Amino acid sequence: MSRYSKAALQQAYQHCWFVVARSQDISKPKSAVLLGKDLVVFRDKDGNARVTDRYCVHRGGDLAIGEVCDSGVRCPYHGWTFDGGTGKCTGIPALPDPAKFPPNAPAIRAYPVIERFAHVWTCLEEPMFDLPNPPEIQNLDLDWRAAEPIPVPIGFMAATENFNDMAHFAFVHAGSMGKVSPIVDAMQINRRGRELSTTIHYPSIPGSEFSSMGDAWMHYHAYAPGIATILYDYGEGGHRYLVDFPSPVGPESAIIYWGSATASDFKHGSADEILALETKVFDEDTPIVSRIVPKEVPLDGKVREFSCSADILTLNYRRAVMDVVDKIQERFGYVHSEAAE
Known part of the structure; x- marks a missing residue:
C-alpha cells in the first residue's frame, strides 16, 4: 500500500x-x-x-x-x-x-x-488535530444556518477543491454571480502545515444578485483535509461567513455539509436570505462537480493533470492534505511502500 x-x-x-x-x-x-x-x-x-x-x-x-x-x-x-x-x-x-x-x-x-x-x-480514531475555532470570527456575533446536505459521487477532497477554486466562477456561476471576469488575479497564499489562507477582492457585478451587496473582500481560510471557509467583508456593510466541510462516505463519495452565517453588523439581508442565495451557488456546482473524472484528487499521482497559476490555492490545499497524511502516518506508525502500487 x-x-x-x-x-x-x-x-x-x-x-x-x-x-x-x-x-x-x-x-x-x-x-x-x-x-x-x-x-x-x-x-x-x-x-x-x-x-x-x-x-x-x-x-x-x-x-x-x-x-x-x-x-x-x-x-x-x-x-x-x-x-x-x-x-x-x-x-x-x-x-x-x-x-x-x-x-x-x-x-x-x-x-x-x-x-x-x-x-x-x-472522529473514528484518536484525533490528530483539534477541530479549529477560526480566529477571524471570534469577535463576530454570528447567526448560523445549516444548509441542506448534498450527496455527491466524488471524493471529499474534490468537493473541497471546488469550494476553493475561483477559476470556475465565470463558467459555472454565471446565473448567480453574473458576468464575472474569467481572469484569476495573482494572489498571495499563506500556508503553514495543514492551514492555508488568502484574500481576494470581489468587485460588485451589475445586475448580479450575488454581489448586490457591493464590493467585498473574500478572506479564504482552510484547514486540511476538509474544512474551508470564507469571511466576506463589506466594509461598513458588515460581514457574513460561509463554511464548507464535505464528509467522506467512501473513497469516491461524499456528503457536502455546509452552512452560512450573518454577523450582527451585516446590513444586506437576513441569515435566511443569505442561505437561499448561497444555495443557488451550490446548486450550480453540483451537476458539474458530480461528473468530474477522476472522482477524487489523485494524490497518488496515477492520473496526470495540468495546472496553471490560477490553481495556486488548490495546489497548496493538496500539499496541506499531504502534510496531514504524513503527520498521521508518522505519529500512528502506518508504514507504506512507495513501490507497493
Missing part, C-alpha cells in the same frame, strides 16, 4: 474530524456513513449529541430506527439499551437482573463528538 493510495488515505482520515449530521436533525436517531463506517447520530435526554455504531451487538438491530432513552439509545428489535457516551449496554429487557448479563458486558462503540458551526462532528 503506497503512501497516498486510496486505502492509505482512508486509514489516515480516521484520525480527522468530519461532520456526520446537522445539529438540527438529531432529535431522533439518524444514520450516517463515515469512511465506510455505519454510524447512528442522536441527541440524548440531557441534550448531548452522541455518535455510536449503528447496529446492535445482540442481533444486529438498526439503532437508526431505534429511540432515544434515558441512558442513550434503545434497539428497536429486542430493546437492548446502550449509553451514548460510552457505548456500554445498560439494559436487556429479557434479563432484568444485570447479574445475568452475558459475560464480557456487550457494548457498541461510541465516538467523540463536537458540535460546532451548527453541525455534529466525530
Whole structure:
C-alpha cells in the first residue's frame, strides 16, 4: 500500500474530524456513513449529541430506527439499551437482573463528538488535530444556518477543491454571480502545515444578485483535509461567513455539509436570505462537480493533470492534505511502500 493510495488515505482520515449530521436533525436517531463506517447520530435526554455504531451487538438491530432513552439509545428489535457516551449496554429487557448479563458486558462503540458551526462532528480514531475555532470570527456575533446536505459521487477532497477554486466562477456561476471576469488575479497564499489562507477582492457585478451587496473582500481560510471557509467583508456593510466541510462516505463519495452565517453588523439581508442565495451557488456546482473524472484528487499521482497559476490555492490545499497524511502516518506508525502500487 503506497503512501497516498486510496486505502492509505482512508486509514489516515480516521484520525480527522468530519461532520456526520446537522445539529438540527438529531432529535431522533439518524444514520450516517463515515469512511465506510455505519454510524447512528442522536441527541440524548440531557441534550448531548452522541455518535455510536449503528447496529446492535445482540442481533444486529438498526439503532437508526431505534429511540432515544434515558441512558442513550434503545434497539428497536429486542430493546437492548446502550449509553451514548460510552457505548456500554445498560439494559436487556429479557434479563432484568444485570447479574445475568452475558459475560464480557456487550457494548457498541461510541465516538467523540463536537458540535460546532451548527453541525455534529466525530472522529473514528484518536484525533490528530483539534477541530479549529477560526480566529477571524471570534469577535463576530454570528447567526448560523445549516444548509441542506448534498450527496455527491466524488471524493471529499474534490468537493473541497471546488469550494476553493475561483477559476470556475465565470463558467459555472454565471446565473448567480453574473458576468464575472474569467481572469484569476495573482494572489498571495499563506500556508503553514495543514492551514492555508488568502484574500481576494470581489468587485460588485451589475445586475448580479450575488454581489448586490457591493464590493467585498473574500478572506479564504482552510484547514486540511476538509474544512474551508470564507469571511466576506463589506466594509461598513458588515460581514457574513460561509463554511464548507464535505464528509467522506467512501473513497469516491461524499456528503457536502455546509452552512452560512450573518454577523450582527451585516446590513444586506437576513441569515435566511443569505442561505437561499448561497444555495443557488451550490446548486450550480453540483451537476458539474458530480461528473468530474477522476472522482477524487489523485494524490497518488496515477492520473496526470495540468495546472496553471490560477490553481495556486488548490495546489497548496493538496500539499496541506499531504502534510496531514504524513503527520498521521508518522505519529500512528502506518508504514507504506512507495513501490507497493
